[in-house]
Amino acid sequence: MWAAHQVLSLPVGDLRIAYRESGEGDSILLINGTGESGATWAGIMRALPGYRCVAIDPRDTGESSYVTMSYRPADLARDAAGVIEGLGLAPCHVVGFSLGGATAQELALARPDLVRSLVLLSTWARSDGYFIAQMNNWQAIRRAHWEDEASFLLSLEAWLFSPATFANEELRRSIYTMWLEEETQQSEGWIRQTEADIAHNALDRLGEVRAPALVIVGEDDICTPPRYAEELARALSKAELVRIPNAGHCAVFEQPDAVARAVRAFLDAQG
Numbered sequence: 001m002w003a004a005h006q007v008l009s010l011p012v013g014d015l016r017i018a019y020r021e022s023g024e025g026d027s028i029l030l031i032n033g034t035g036e037s038g039a040t041w042a043g044i045m046r047a048l049p050g051y052r053c054v055a056i057d058p059r060d061t062g063e064s065s066y067v068t069m070s071y072r073p074a075d076l077a078r079d080a081a082g083v084i085e086g087l088g089l090a091p092c093h094v095v096g097f098s099l100g101g102a103t104a105q106e107l108a109l110a111r112p113d114l115v116r117s118l119v120l121l122s123t124w125a126r127s128d129g130y131f132i133a134q135m136n137n138w139q140a141i142r143r144a145h146w147e148d149e150a151s152f153l154l155s156l157e158a159w160l161f162s163p164a165t166f167a168n169e170e171l172r173r174s175i176y177t178m179w180l181e182e183e184t185q186q187s188e189g190w191i192r193q194t195e196a197d198i199a200h201n202a203l204d205r206l207g208e209v210r211a212p213a214l215v216i217v218g219e220d221d222i223c224t225p226p227r228y229a230e231e232l233a234r235a236l237s238k239a240e241l242v243r244i245p246n247a248g249h250c251a252v253f254e255q256p257d258a259v260a261r262a263v264r265a266f267l268d269a270q271g
């Protein structure tokens with residue numbers, strides 16, 4: 001289910017950013033969520049054979065450089081811009097999941113010349129008190145399970161999955177297996193990424209984005225609920241909203257076929 005791709009890397013400023021690539025055609029940059037490597041996009045990459053898909057490991061994940069200082073989504077967007085320019089992808093479609101969606105928003109704002117369209121999955125426009133409280137809880141759980149990755153992931157599942165996923169033990173097991181097999185992140189890096197989550201605030205600037213956007217949310221998402229997706233879609237000048245039934249925050253893993261169909265239909269419509 002989670003097929004591997006060769007991991008390559010390129011220099012971006014003082015960092016090395018790792019990436020996986022497949023396919024030929026119009027370019028897509030895929031940016032994953034907190035604590036995840038680009039390997040988690042394998043299913044979506046297989047569903048887009050007519051595109052050149054590049055899935056990155058953002059800093060502090062996978063095989064990319066680890067840092068010691070805090071950062072914001074704008075810093076992650078500069079890393080993404082370096083990959084786009086380094087690989088000659090511009091202008092490209094940008095698909096971002098969760099923190100990757102926050103990064104994609106900042107990328108579209110800072111470097112509109114690089115972004116052809118946006119797909120914003122399970123993400124949000126501005127960190128409010130509800131969201132910050134979640135991240136504070138997540139940080140406390142991470143510190144309580146500093147060396148025990150399996151227990152840490154199990155502790156987060158109530159925020160991540162829909163009731164339908166809890167009823168499908170085979171699916172849950174496959175997601176956990178994928179996470180544990182691909183997880184190479186240091187605990188300190190995970191904390192830094194949640195600090196970037198907390199810092200995100202693009203809401204008042206999103207009207208400046210001119211790229212067409214697709215906003216996708218799981219109907220049962222309680223981490224970045226549908227109200228966040230609605231706010232995000234309203235703030236963008238050209239956006240459509242798709243809700244995925246029987247999916248929570250991890251819709252891309254819980255309902256990969258439905259997410260892939262929505263992404264494919266949107267990208268194909270861009271011409």
